[in-house]
Amino acid sequence: MIILYTGNGKGKTTAALGQMYRAIGQGMRVCIIQFIKGKWKTGEMLASQSFSNNLTFKTMGEGFTWNSKDINKDIEAARFAWETAKDSINSSKYDMVILDELTYLIKYKIITNEEVIEFLKNRPNNIHIIITGRDASNELIEVSDLVTEMKEIKHPYKSGIEAIKGIEY
Amino acid sequence: MIILYTGNGKGKTTAALGQMYRAIGQGMRVCIIQFIKGKWKTGEMLASQSFSNNLTFKTMGEGFTWNSKDINKDIEAARFAWETAKDSINSSKYDMVILDELTYLIKYKIITNEEVIEFLKNRPNNIHIIITGRDASNELIEVSDLVTEMKEIKHPYKSGIEAIKGIEY
Numbered sequence: 001m002i003i004l005y006t007g008n009g010k011g012k013t014t015a016a017l018g019q020m021y022r023a024i025g026q027g028m029r030v031c032i033i034q035f036i037k038g039k040w041k042t043g044e045m046l047a048s049q050s051f052s053n054n055l056t057f058k059t060m061g062e063g064f065t066w067n068s069k070d071i072n073k074d075i076e077a078a079r080f081a082w083e084t085a086k087d088s089i090n091s092s093k094y095d096m097v098i099l100d101e102l103t104y105l106i107k108y109k110i111i112t113n114e115e116v117i118e119f120l121k122n123r124p125n126n127i128h129i130i131i132t133g134r135d136a137s138n139e140l141i142e143v144s145d146l147v148t149e150m151k152e153i154k155h156p157y158k159s160g161i162e163a164i165k166g167i168e169y
Numbered sequence: 170m171i172i173l174y175t176g177n178g179k180g181k182t183t184a185a186l187g188q189m190y191r192a193i194g195q196g197m198r199v200c201i202i203q204f205i206k207g208k209w210k211t212g213e214m215l216a217s218q219s220f221s222n223n224l225t226f227k228t229m230g231e232g233f234t235w236n237s238k239d240i241n242k243d244i245e246a247a248r249f250a251w252e253t254a255k256d257s258i259n260s261s262k263y264d265m266v267i268l269d270e271l272t273y274l275i276k277y278k279i280i281t282n283e284e285v286i287e288f289l290k291n292r293p294n295n296i297h298i299i300i301t302g303r304d305a306s307n308e309l310i311e312v313s314d315l316v317t318e319m320k321e322i323k324h325p326y327k328s329g330i331e332a333i334k335g336i337e338y
Binding site for chain 2: 001003004005006007009010011013014015016017018019020021022023024025026027028043044045046047048050051095096128141144145146147148149150151152153154155156164165166167169
């Protein structure tokens with residue numbers, strides 16, 4: 001099953017975390033691929049230590065921050081992350097793979113929409129894939145089984161409140 | 170801070186779970202009040218054992234299932250859960266309290282909107298409250314700091330796929 005959390009509101013990555021939590025409770029092996037550097041912060045990393053046997057974190061290469069001075073290095077790191085994602089899904093080592101913020105790679109044309117859709121259509125059976133990120137393509141919505149749009153109704157950081165420990169990270 | 174996850178899409182309770190996970194990673198003490206009987210299932214209950222020191226689950230009374238033959242018994246159980254929620258928030262024992270599916274109590278007029286808003290406005294400082302459920306009132310949105318609407322774009326169970334272990338429960 002492919003679950004897609006998209007939209008401009010908060011809660012996409014948070015829901016993926018909850019999904020991971022529930023899966024691990026059922027004894028599943030979960031791999032999280034983080035496509036945006038530094039996105040996953042202290043809270044989830046610390047809590048994850050409780051689950052170390054069943055949880056694997058794979059983060060982007062150091063070079064990839066969307067504001068590097070060397071665009072080629074960014075692209076190389078992003079491509080490497082995508083290859084890692086595909087290998088992880090094909091490895092039979094995991095029951096669930098979370099592709100956090102994957103949609104940005106498509107949006108910024110690091111990988112093509114077609115390449116992602118083609119891969120997802122031919123994925124192994126019996127693996128659950130959770131994808132998060134804004135601006136999911138229509139084809140990505142089409143290939144997914146469950147799609148929720150997280151729509152921003154109210155966002156506190158716009159009112160000047162700073163990110164809060166244990167909530168935002 | 171009050172976070173509200175509302176809307177008709179999947180991911181509201183899942184995001185609350187992720188929020189709990191992140192908070193526990195930061196050493197916070199979390200209490201979850203479940204207003205709908207049987208809503209939280211095996212996956213999250215099993216995973217929660219890893220966090221038993223920092224996590225408290227409080228579930229509704231047995232009588233409250235929204236389809237009991239004795240409506241008065243339902244109302245009594247729901248009122249008891251609401252009193253438990255208020256006591257938990259006021260107790261200073263928790264840094265975060267999750268009120269899962271609270272909105273249903275308002276919707277079905279078990280508690281009044283005014284009562285909830287009044288309590289939330291006068292809550293203790295330094296506690297984070299996460300509220301989930303469909304059809305949040307405008308006043309509940311108003312009193313919340315961060316509000317995301319989970320909007321259903323695609324739902325697999327409508328296509329005849331049954332709830333899947335580790336995903337849905």
